[in-house]
Amino acid sequence: MTQLNRESLQPDSPDPGAGSRPQLSVGLVLLDQFTLAAFSGFVDVLRLSADLGGGSRQIHTAWRVMSVDGLPRTSSAGITLEVSGGLAQDLEAFDYVAICGGNDYLNTHLPNPLRDWLQRAAKSRTRLLGICTGTFALAQAGVVGSRSVCVHWNVLDAFRARFPKTPAAVDHLFIDEGDLITCAGSTAAIDLGLYLVARHCGREKAQQAVRHMMLQGIRPGRQPQAHFYANLADIKDERVRQAAHYIEQRMDSLPTLDAIARYVGLGRRQLTRAFQQSLGLSPMEFQRSLRVEYGGWLLVNSHSSITQIAMDCGFSDGAHFSREFRARFGVCPRQYQRQERSG
Missing domain, CATH: 1.10.10.60 (Homeodomain-like)
Known part of the structure; x- marks a missing residue:
C-alpha cells in the first residue's frame, strides 16, 4: 500500500496579498475506497484554477480534504491519502461540500456522524456534490429528495435497486439540480470541476485549467456517457x-x-x-x-x-x-x- 504524506499534497498558503475570500471553496469528504481518478481530477481543476502558472496557492479557489473521523482514507487503487481533519463544523466556509465515493458503494452502513453532518449541511443550504458513488451516501442520508441524480452506467442498476424512488440517469456526465450536483465520476469529475470554476471564477480560469491539463475542451453536463449500457429496469429475470x-x-x-x-x-x-x-x-x-x-x-x-x-x-x-x-x-x-x- 502506498502512503502519501500530507506535505506533498497540501498547497502553499493563500497569497496574503489576495485580500479576499476565494471565489470558489469546496470541502471534500473521502469515503472508504474512494475513486482516485475522480477525486484527483476534480481537485486538480481547482488547483490549476487557483493561481497563475500552476502555483497551487489557494487564491481564486480553495479546497479542504476531510474524512468522517479525520483519519487517512485508502482509495480503490490502494493508495492512502492524508486528510486535513474530520468533518468541518464551519460549513459556511464552503460553497460546496463534495462526497467522494468509490468501490464501497454496496456498503449499506452510513456512519451516523456523516448522516447527521450531511443533513445539517442540507438544512444550512450548503450545496452538495456527489462525485462518483458519493451519490449513494447522499441518498442514504436522505438529502436527495425528489431531485434527479446522475450515476455511472456501471452502478445504475445497484442505485435503482437501493433507491427506487430517486430518478437516476446515465444520459449526462453530471446533473445540476441547483443545491445538489451529482456526477458520474471518472473523467466526468473534471468536467464538473470546470463547470464550477467557470460559474464562480469565470470561463478564463476554467480555460486556464483546460490548457494545463491538455484537454480538448470543456464537455457540457448534458453530454451522455459513453453508452455501453442497456436499460433493463423492466426485466424481471x-x-x-x-x-x-x-x-x-x-x-x-x-x-x-x-x-x-x-x-x-x-x-x-x-x-x-x-x-x-x-x-x-x-x-x-x-x-x-x-x-x-x-x-x-x-x-x-x-x-x-x-x-x-x-x-x-x-x-x-x-x-x-x-x-x-x-x-x-x-x-x-x-x-x-x-x-x-x-x-
Whole structure:
C-alpha cells in the first residue's frame, strides 16, 4: 500500500496579498475506497484554477480534504491519502461540500456522524456534490429528495435497486439540480470541476485549467456517457440481467455464448430461451445491438474514423459495422454522423 504524506499534497498558503475570500471553496469528504481518478481530477481543476502558472496557492479557489473521523482514507487503487481533519463544523466556509465515493458503494452502513453532518449541511443550504458513488451516501442520508441524480452506467442498476424512488440517469456526465450536483465520476469529475470554476471564477480560469491539463475542451453536463449500457429496469429475470451486465463489462473483450452461459450458471439453450422471453433477442443479438449503439455514440462524440470506430466496437472491419449499423438505424454511419452533429 502506498502512503502519501500530507506535505506533498497540501498547497502553499493563500497569497496574503489576495485580500479576499476565494471565489470558489469546496470541502471534500473521502469515503472508504474512494475513486482516485475522480477525486484527483476534480481537485486538480481547482488547483490549476487557483493561481497563475500552476502555483497551487489557494487564491481564486480553495479546497479542504476531510474524512468522517479525520483519519487517512485508502482509495480503490490502494493508495492512502492524508486528510486535513474530520468533518468541518464551519460549513459556511464552503460553497460546496463534495462526497467522494468509490468501490464501497454496496456498503449499506452510513456512519451516523456523516448522516447527521450531511443533513445539517442540507438544512444550512450548503450545496452538495456527489462525485462518483458519493451519490449513494447522499441518498442514504436522505438529502436527495425528489431531485434527479446522475450515476455511472456501471452502478445504475445497484442505485435503482437501493433507491427506487430517486430518478437516476446515465444520459449526462453530471446533473445540476441547483443545491445538489451529482456526477458520474471518472473523467466526468473534471468536467464538473470546470463547470464550477467557470460559474464562480469565470470561463478564463476554467480555460486556464483546460490548457494545463491538455484537454480538448470543456464537455457540457448534458453530454451522455459513453453508452455501453442497456436499460433493463423492466426485466424481471435476474439471470438475464446478470448476463447483460457481464456483456456490458466485456465490450472490449467480447465473451462467447458459452462464457456468458457459464457466468450465470445456465446452458446455452436455457440462456438463449431466457433472453428471447425477456428481450426478444438472443444473447449474441443483444451483444451486437450494444456494440452498434456504442458505435453510434462514438460517431457523434469522437473524432475517430469510421474504420477505427468499427474496430473499437468489436467489428472485423468497417463494412461489417456499416451493415449492422444500417440494419439498426436505417442509415449508413456517415449519414447518421452528419445528421446528429448538425442537429
